[in-house]
Amino acid sequence: DNTDWDAIFGVEEKVRDPETGELPVEPYVEDNANAGADPFESGKMAQQFGGREGIRRISDRLVELNYADPRVADIFIAHDRVRLERTLFEQFCYILGAGCDYTGRDMASSHASLGTTRADLNALVENLQQAMRESDVPFHAQNRFLAKLAPMSKDVVTR
Numbered sequence: 511d512n513t514d515w516d517a518i519f520g521v522e523e524k525v526r527d528p529e530t531g532e533l534p535v536e537p538y539v540e541d542n543a544n545a546g547a548d549p550f551e552s553g554k555m556a557q558q559f560g561g562r563e564g565i566r567r568i569s570d571r572l573v574e575l576n577y578a579d580p581r582v583a584d585i586f587i588a589h590d591r592v593r594l595e596r597t598l599f600e601q602f603c604y605i606l607g608a609g610c611d612y613t614g615r616d617m618a619s620s621h622a623s624l625g626t627t628r629a630d631l632n633a634l635v636e637n638l639q640q641a642m643r644e645s646d647v648p649f650h651a652q653n654r655f656l657a658k659l660a661p662m663s664k665d666v667v668t669r
């Protein structure tokens with residue numbers, strides 16, 4: 511029969527943007543302040559991360575590790591990987607002073623409904639450390655970057 515069960519149950523089909531391949535999100539104001547940290551000024555950090563190319567490799571690898579990590583995969587699988595790869599790269603590139611703008615949402619609103627724990631965050635940090643290590647980022651530069659991200663814990667850990 512022709513019953514439109516989607517309409518009856520209020521199921522909204524989300525369609526990926528044909529240009530970007532991303533799912534739509536609720537409107538928000540784009541602002542570099544949404545990145546959650548001020549950028550390093552000197553360009554030294556960007557260089558130690560291998561410039562934009564190196565940063566891209568690290569942010570993509572982090573996403574890959576998270577999607578494959580049984581500790582946190584369930585949280586990631588339910589969300590838009592295409593968008594996350596773009597916005598995570600932009601955030602890292604912006605904070606590391608490699609000259610990008612961050613166009614994503616702020617940390618509190620983008621993590622509000624995820625129910626993330628401190629243990630989930632620890633898993634993510636381990637994966638980031640692995641990604642940076644694989645790209646030969648000097649240890650002190652790894653730690654300077656992690657120190658920039660650490661204050662975001664209060665926004666991304668919600669239970």
Ligand code: HEM
Nearest residue numbers: 582585586589590597601614615620630631634659662666
């Ligand atoms: C300091 C730590 C973290 C940083 C810097 C960070 C960064 C980001 C960024 C930039 C976005 C994209 C926002 C947007 O789409 O506009 C995002 C979204 C997301 N993050 Fe995180 N994140 C952190 C911690 C975590 C943790 C611990 C988890 C779970 C284990 C997590 C899971 C996710 C998921 C699933 C999304 C997609 C949400 C959606 O599409 O609605 N994040 N994060």
